[in-house]
Amino acid sequence: MIEADNSKGQLVCIIDADYVLSDKEPLIRLWGKTKSGRSVLILDRTFDPYFYVLPKPSADLDKLVEAIKAMEIEGSKPTRVEIVKKNLYGKEYDFIQVFSNNPTDIPKFRDTVKHFDGVKEEYEYTIPFYRRYIINKGIVPMSWVRVFGKEIKTNADMDLSIEAEKIESIKEEEISEYPSLHILAFDIETSQAEGDEIIMISMMDTKDFKKIITYGNKASNVETVANEEEMIKRFFQLVKEQNPDMIVGYNTDRFDFQKIAEKCEKYKIPIILGKDDSHMIFRRRGRVSAARFRGRMHIDVYDFIENILEDSLSTEVLSLDRVARELLGLKKEKLSWKEIEELWKKGDIKTLGEYCLHDSLLTLKLAKNLLPQIFELSRVVGQTPFDASRMSYSQLVEWLLIRAAFNSNEIAPNRPKYDEMMRRRRAEPYAGGYVIEPKEGIHEHLALFDFQSLYPSITITHNISPEMVDCNCCEVETKVPDYEHHFCTEKRGFIPIVLENLVRRRIDIQKKMKKLEPKTMEYKRFNSRQYALKILANASYGYYGYPGSRWYSRVCAKSITAWGRYYIKNVMELAKKLNYEVIYGDTDSLFIKIKTKKAAKEFLDKANAMLPGVMELDFKGFYKSGIFVLAKSGVAAKKRYALIDEEGNLTIRGFERVRRDWSKIAKDTQEKVLLAVLKEESIQKAVLITKRTINKLKSGKVKMDDLVIYTRLTKSLSQYEQVGPHVAAARKMKERGITVKEGYIIGYIITKGTGSISSRAEPVSDAKDYDPDYYIHNQVLPAALRVLQGLGVTEEKILHSSGEQSDLTMFKKK
Template sequence: MEISFWLLDITYAVVGGAPEIRMFGIDRNGERIVVVDRSFRPYFYIEGGPHNLRQALAAVAPIESLEVVERKLFGRSITLTKVTAKIPEDVRKLRDAASALSGVRGVYEADIRFYMRYMVDTGVVPSAWHVAEVSEEGRLGSLKKYLVKRPPTPILEKAGVLPDLRVLAFDIEVYNERGTPDPSRDPVIIISYKDSQGREGVLTSDGRDDRPLIRKFVEYIRSFDPDIILGYNSNGFDWPYLAERARRLGLSLSIDRMGGQPQQSVYGHWSILGRANLDLYNIIEEVPEIKVKTLDRAAEYFGVMRRDERVLIPGHRIYEYWDDPKRRPLLLRYSLEDAVSTYGLGEKLLPFLIQLSSVSGIPLDQVAAASVGARVEWLLMRYAYRAGEVAPNREERPYEPYKGAIVLEPRPGIYSDVAVLDFTSMYPSIIMRYNLSPDTYLEPGEPDPPEGVHVAPEVGHRFRRAPTGFIPQVLSSLVKLRREVRGAMLRIDPNSVEYKLLDERQRALKIMANAMYGYMGWIGARWYKREVAESVTAYARSILLDVIKYARALGLDVIYGDTDSLFIKNNPIIEKIIDYVNKKYEIEIKLEKIYRKILFTESKKRYAGLLDDGRIDIVGFEVVRGDWCELAKEVQLNVIEYILKSQDIKEAKSNVINYVKTIIENLKEYKVNIDDLIIWKTLDKDLNEYKVMTPHLYAAKLLEKSGFRVHKGMTIGYVIIRGGDKITYKAKPYILINDLKEIDIDYYIEKQIIPAALRIAGVVGVREGDFISRGGGKSLLDFLS
């Protein structure tokens, strides 16, 4: 019989001494099923080796077969022995044994996870529809089980169609009287949820007994049986905390589709077998426009929930609201709004993540947690297999710096009516145009081939003009696929769900193509080649400088340039630049945006611009730094807004000065919440591994002395208090502060608020003396030196 199903999750198990691939999916009738393939076996490659290779390896683990095969490595033919093992667990043993044999010059593809190997070789695609010839085999757990006669075949034309997915968003709150909660001691007090059937609510503990609460949560998940579980920082907090808390209480957190518990897996994510567990924080980390990555700010950015319309409670004060019967309803509402916000974010981000999973080949369960490099690499693995290329091994290698993109020195000031010209997919276009690839690179001393070479400007690296390299081939394929998807979009209703999914698919294809350059310069990459990455930026610098020269020859005012963008005083003849670039370099350049006003400091990659719709773009200022308190970040954001939205410089100066003076006066009178003064830093090492005493380390040691459990990975919140000379020894954990007047308000005024404000306001002539009465006021440059 034939079935079609949408692949949600994939794993394997060893049954009766043989591996079986298990594909969890949803069939066209909406039934949750598992499709099993027992035909596939694990393998790897060996280059060279002794004549008695089989005998030597068989002494370590059973061998299914040995086969001599021809493959390519960096485009050059290579003869390899394909070693097929009985079970995946034997590959590591055989790899280690082979590496130690005389005559073995290399071992390849011995570190590929078995279910990923299966998808690469068979063409099975995660988060996509497939058709398969199967026979029924009863049930596996609660799921109907099918055995395939051959690997399933993707139905690529259904890329814009999704099954009816059951989605759950959840959030937990933990009693945290002593700061960072400890699962060995501190109970889970609330679990809030919202699901795709329209249900939302909060589950609560019985006082501080969280056993009934955890049991209710497990029962709810089993009953609802979600396909996708959404959280925000759930891989970093909720799941590890729940798992450890349940273990401490002797409870079973059996919520996966085989009756098992969540397990930490690759990329630091937590796997829930048969379901896709997605931590949306992983993907928000990649959104540069969101400066502070909290859930409330992410939800506001995506239009899910405004911050001024929801309850906001500082995390370290959760226990106070739980203990206070009058304030507990606010805490319950706060938690529910977290779950609702997470669900709303999921509605915005899930279509993209599904397409990113399908394009990269990484299961939906893992794709958000995977790095950009990992996503690119799995895409390349699929193309390499089809091209007969063996994947290079990862190597330990030192970082090799190279000159990056060109960034012009900005002219400090405020400019109006500034157009931003953006080179569309500049780096992929350069790679394809000049055939830049690890397998086309010519080592120094190698003769030029008959077909000729491309020579990168400045750096002089040479690349064969033909044949087309592996990376340019992949990019050409991605560009072609994207063109096809965009063509399909023209034939359907722009308001349809299918259009939305196809739009996300073309975006995923574009993002993967644009990430290819960075991948080749990443020292952890299999296809790493510094000379390729260096040549890409060399060509980009040459092109950008040429375009700047042309623009100035036209009489245009070039205000700033960065990597693949030019900021030019708006003028109708900008169209001539677009024509020039298209004709000379065959690279698309377009008018990306026009700023009504834009502010530059003297520093590169630091600017803020006001768009026509009232939104403000901010690049490179303190709002993205972790060593500033929340109040300093808020001040800088507000100063930017005052300046950009004022009618003229005089009004801007007046508004900023009055605003900052008010903040300073409030600080002096202690009209401030301690939460706004806390500085947060993470311990990235154990306490005894630090060589230098830092403020957050000193604060951590004070916590430890006070009886708190302090550990690597813990986020330390501290304030600066009065007394002492060195700032390091003035750091004190906020939870040990008994009186707000312990805090050194002068430090916050002089080292946080004024510098944060002056980095922006200095551009319009504001000086330190405008904020406080003091002789010899400092200028912007004093704070930047």
């Protein structure tokens, strides 16, 4: 029975969407949950796929319409052909809208129509059908709808199935929470010794279910089956029995489900993990093939972290262990792949089972931590969590704009063809942000100012949008600095309107957050939403210059950076007029010597008074002192500085301390050196710290974990002509049966012996010793001298001096 009578409709939160062909016609399926936790499948047969045709100005519109109506491809004909008025880059045109009753006909029809006389271009033929549906119907995933219709029976494992007659979207203000979702996490373990077999699968969910499955030896905490084939079948059976709304994993797109798919092909097992009887499929999402099953959402937490969160994390590698440590304060049980092999050979299933189950626990906790961000991102861009969690920044912006385009009666421009994309890539680079070289040395009393969302605010303030470039409708009052371009001041541009909406929504949410306790669920939900709005607004500038962009505009991209240079220069000029010294400026931030916080805030008010539109300068912090150092070339290094505030907190930018391609011992030494210089104002202590580290390396007492260097593979191993240490280590890993691909981060240690550094680079799990000379001369000394060489310290002094007393007075800038 339906929970509410049909006159009132059924309230459902939409979690996922897809379509199937029913009697050769498309059937949209919306998967959702009610407030009481019942699973609901909504079916809609009333929506037809379509695309647009733009006629040439000289075309006979009626004849072209008749020609399109008459075409027949493989027995299919358009079901409807209509003339509609739509805007393309802000200008209104007559478009021909071509409908079909089968989404697979759309590319066939388009391929035929493009050869017709009178056709200039075709549009929106690549938008997936289920995405087209939710955009046109105004349905926002992870938001609520009220559905009216009749209850029907289907083969889907759902509490309720409804044939929709009408679907109404509920405003966000009316219901903002999510339904309670049943989430199941899983992890697999493999063994190369057993011929690359899956040897164990663990599962854990939000209803306290936990299970470990293996074969062979038995243990009290593990369910044992006959063999690998039976284990996989049992895994599928347990998923069906537990019937979760969502399956989550860590790197499951690229590893776990790929491995399971290989085995299922070998054993001829159908992979049925969804809520109907369809098989799992892999859908291409960027560089990754995403595992999808109908009705049961699959979220690979790793994909979201790699695409969206990586730059905000301090961890060098995105392993489950490192990410869980940073985000949860929890860590993996420590077992190397060799130890896993040994446990399996010995039959220690209990220990191996605990290890495997702990991975599922960490994955489940990570998912619960990150799903609110994924859900809010899904809401903002209007795409399902399955899709949104796998999108890059540019893809998120694109789908935000496609939805906004439909709501504005705009046609979404086509993605560029290969040749056009290559032409864009080969274009001469345009000038970026303005940089004033930092003044080398130690500076006291520093105020840091930062433009609030500089590029989005410039886009909104100056109406920067492709269709607004060099308009003829208004007098040119203000040109772009350094260029002969201008932007319309009479009409608002499409993209500035979209961005302004994002910015205003974020401001409104931040106001609401101020009235809430930070520990409340509502506060956390709002915080996830404002973060989603922020990253999308900030990513919009990059989308103008992205070669694969639908709304690509080199003029817009370079105009935004030109205005950025103009405004930061103006603020710097203001500082000079007020007799403040600018120590460093880069794109959207600047350091100014100011004695007090009060003076800094007075300067802020004066700067903001001269900024137009929504542009605003923020006061980010006051620092007791900071050090800016020289690059190897002898000029001050951009974005390489360290600051210490009045509470003794250290902020580091650009030093080896914040880069993954330096060992922990080098980075820790550098941080201690910076603290000695900035906090204790002692060069002697900084030198002593470095000498002690060197002596410890010589003694052989440094932990191997502190010596690991991480480097990402930027291409496949076969494409490397120069074999660097990380490539050599990766090749050794591959020889030992470990999967290594482009994009993987390789951890290695330089070991003792003869030969090149690369030949002595061993994967972490295989390294038995380390080369102290390498770590002294290629890691610790360079990292320490990056700070100390500008203060008169040489390598000779560190290695051979007795460490005479030195202070920093002579190095402080007045």
